[in-house]
Structure formats: structure tokens, C-alpha cells
Amino acid sequence: MTYPVPDNSRGIIALDENACTSCMLCARECPDWCIEIDSHKQTVQEEGARPRVVHVLDRFAIDFGLCMWCGICIEVCPFDALFWAKSYDHAATDPAQMVHERFDLRQWLNDVPEGTT
Amino acid sequence: MTWVQQVQDAREAGAVYFDVLTAVDLEADGFEVVCRLWDPDAKVEHLLATRCSREDPHVPSIVGVFAGAAWHERSVAEMFGIAFDGHDTAPLLLPESFEGHPLRKDFVLAAREAKQWPGAKDPGESDADLAVPRRRRAKPLGTREWPT
Numbered sequence: 185m186t187y188p189v190p191d192n193s194r195g196i197i198a199l200d201e202n203a204c205t206s207c208m209l210c211a212r213e214c215p216d217w218c219i220e221i222d223s224h225k226q227t228v229q230e231e232g233a234r235p236r237v238v239h240v241l242d243r244f245a246i247d248f249g250l251c252m253w254c255g256i257c258i259e260v261c262p263f264d265a266l267f268w269a270k271s272y273d274h275a276a277t278d279p280a281q282m283v284h285e286r287f288d289l290r291q292w293l294n295d296v297p298e299g300t301t
Numbered sequence: 302m303t304w305v306q307q308v309q310d311a312r313e314a315g316a317v318y319f320d321v322l323t324a325v326d327l328e329a330d331g332f333e334v335v336c337r338l339w340d341p342d343a344k345v346e347h348l349l350a351t352r353c354s355r356e357d358p359h360v361p362s363i364v365g366v367f368a369g370a371a372w373h374e375r376s377v378a379e380m381f382g383i384a385f386d387g388h389d390t391a392p393l394l395l396p397e398s399f400e401g402h403p404l405r406k407d408f409v410l411a412a413r414e415a416k417q418w419p420g421a422k423d424p425g426e427s428d429a430d431l432a433v434p435r436r437r438r439a440k441p442l443g444t445r446e447w448p449t
Contacts, residue, residue, distance in 0.1 A: 205424070212420030212439060220419050222427035239425040 186273070191297035194253045195272040196284075198292035199244055203265035206239040210257035210266060218250035219257060244289060248274060249282035269295035304351040308336060308363045315340040316347040322363070322373035324381045326406045331355045332383055336363065336370075353383065362388035380404040413441075 189195065206223035222243035229235045258266040269292040276282050302310075316338035325333040331354045338347040353360050362385040364371050377383055378390035382402035401408055418441045421431060 207424050208420055208422060208439075211422075212441075214419070217413075217416060217419055217441075221422065223425050224427060225425035237425075242427060 189270050189272065191270070191300075192268075193270055193272075194255065194268050195270045195295065196248070196268075196274055196292055197246055197251070197258065197289065198267045198269040198271075198296050199286060199289035200265045200267070200293060201241060201244070201286060201290055203263045204241055204244065205263055205265075206241050207262070209260050209262065213256050213260045215254065215256065216250040216252055218247040220245045220247070241286070244286040245283055246289065247283045249279045267293070267296040267300055269293070270297060271295035303361065304334075304349075305361045305363055305366060307349055307351075308338070308366045311338050311347045311349060312366055314347075315343055316345075317341065319367035319369050320346075322370050322377065324377045324383055324404070326381065326404065327352075328406055329355070332358050332381055334360050334377065334383065358382060359384035359386055361386045364388050 206221055208221060211217075211219040211221050220243060221241070223239045223241050225237050226240045227235050228238050255268065258268060271292050274282075274284075318339040318341055320337040320339050322334065322336045325335060327333055331352055333350050333352050336349045338349065339345075340347065351360055358381070360383065362370075362374055364374065364385075364387070371388065372393060374385045374388055375390045375393040378385060379392050379395055380402055381404050384390070395403070403410075417428075417431070420441060421438055422428070423430075423439070
């Protein structure tokens with residue numbers, strides 16, 4: 185970041201992968217259809233417990249070329265996995281570069297203001 | 302009271318700031334043309350509305366009261382296909398070759414037809430799982446089954 189922006193600025197959307205349960209709520213609520221989530225089921229066997237099925241996130245991508253910064257995905261997330269980050273300046277010369285995968289989204293967690301995570 | 306008179310009265314009552322004029326597609330009930338005015342002294346908004354039929358959609362133009370409404374009426378004319386009596390509404394935003402009125406509810410959105418809805422997948426699924434037929438799949442909110 186090069187220029188100070190207020191804490192409540194809508195810079196870009198960050199993802200906490202550890203909190204995400206692949207529940208699909210954000211992808212379904214998004215008016216622009218810009219969130220793509222792929223996941224698979226995995227059976228976990230813990231000592232002394234019955235085996236249980238968990239969802240493992242394979243892909244989480246936001247197409248910021250479609251996103252209109254409405255923040256509905258952040259609002260609906262029941263697990264607090266999505267946040268507004270202050271990072272900005274993500275313009276690109278190719279529409280494909282506007283699609284940001286989980287690695288970018290995770291890295292922007294560093295730009296989420298203190299107190300919101 | 303006529304539509305133009307209603308707007309005129311509001312202006313004389315202090316709502317001198319014209320904010321926006323737009324329309325709502327009420328489907329079988331026709332169209333509602335909505336106009337928002339602002340009274341800067343009393344800090345009060347005036348929301349005025351009038352209706353027209355779907356078969357012959359036209360309302361009187363308020364350009365005589367607020368000249369600034371001209372662009373709004375041109376936009377509503379091309380987006381909803383509503384005529385404004387007394388105002389020659391030239392196209393404003395759409396390309397010349399564009400056909401149809403995109404803000405009407407029966408206008409099929411090509412982008413929504415072409416793109417697969419990302420929410421069709423259930424938790425624990427990826428694109429490949431969509432090929433498996435299922436009796437109940439989640440359907441996108443706010444969209445409709447288009448007549449084919």
C-alpha cells in the first residue's frame with residue numbers, strides 16, 4: 185500500500201481459508217455470480233470418535249471484474265471467513281487477471297484492519 | 302390531477318431539486334414511472350409516481366417542469382419502452398443496433414443464460430459433480446425460468 189486509506193474502506197475482499205467451510209452461501213448470494221468455489225468431501229477419523237465428513241476447499245476465486253463491491257458475501261458468511269481489506273490498486277490489463285484465487289485472497293488478510301478479524 | 306401538474310405543484314411547494322426519474326416493471330399491472338424530488342429548505346423528499354398500461358405505455362413528459370428530466374426520460378424510454386408525450390426521446394445509452402428494452406422483466410439476460418451459476422454446486426462439490434443428474438439443485442435467487 186502506498187497511500188493511507190480509512191479502516192472502513194472497501195479495498196478488496198480477503199479470505200480466511202481456515203474459517204471457510206465451503207458452505208456456498210456467499211457464492212449463492214452474490215448478485216454478480218463472481219465467486220467460484222470448488223470443494224470435496226473427506227472423511228475424518230479422530231481417536232475415540234465416530235468418523236465424520238468434512239468439506240475440503242479446493243478452489244476459492246473471486247472475479248473482481250464482475251464484483252461490484254456490495255459486500256453481501258462478507259455479510260452472509262456465517263463463519264467470518266470473508267473480510268474487507270484495505271489493499272487497493274488491483275487494476276489489470278486483461279480481464280482474466282481480475283480473477284483472484286485463494287492465494288491472493290489469503291494474502292490480503294494482512295491488509296484487514298485490526299479489530300475486524 | 303395530471304402527472305405534470307403533480308410535479309409542478311411539488312416544485313412550487315419547495316421541491317425544487319429534481320433528483321431522478323425512473324420506472325418499475327409491474328408486469329401485468331403495467332409500468333410505474335417514479336420521480337424523486339428534494340426540498341432543500343425543508344430537507345424533505347417527494348416521491349411521485351404514475352402508472353401506465355403495458356399494452357400502450359406512455360406518460361406525459363415533465364421536461365417542461367424540470368428540463369433536467371430529459372436525460373432520465375430518454376433513459377427510461379429505451380430501457381423500458383415507455384413513450385413520453387411531448388418529448389422526442391432519442392436513444393441515450395444503448396448501441397444503435399440494440400433491440401428490446403433491457404430493464405423490462407421479460408427481457409432475457411444473455412449473460413445469465415451463458416454463464417453457469419456458481420451456486421449450483423453443493424458444499425463438497427466441484428464443477429465435475431454438476432454432470433451428475435440430481436432431482437433437486439439449488440436455483441439462483443432473483444432469476445426466473447425463461448420461456449424457451
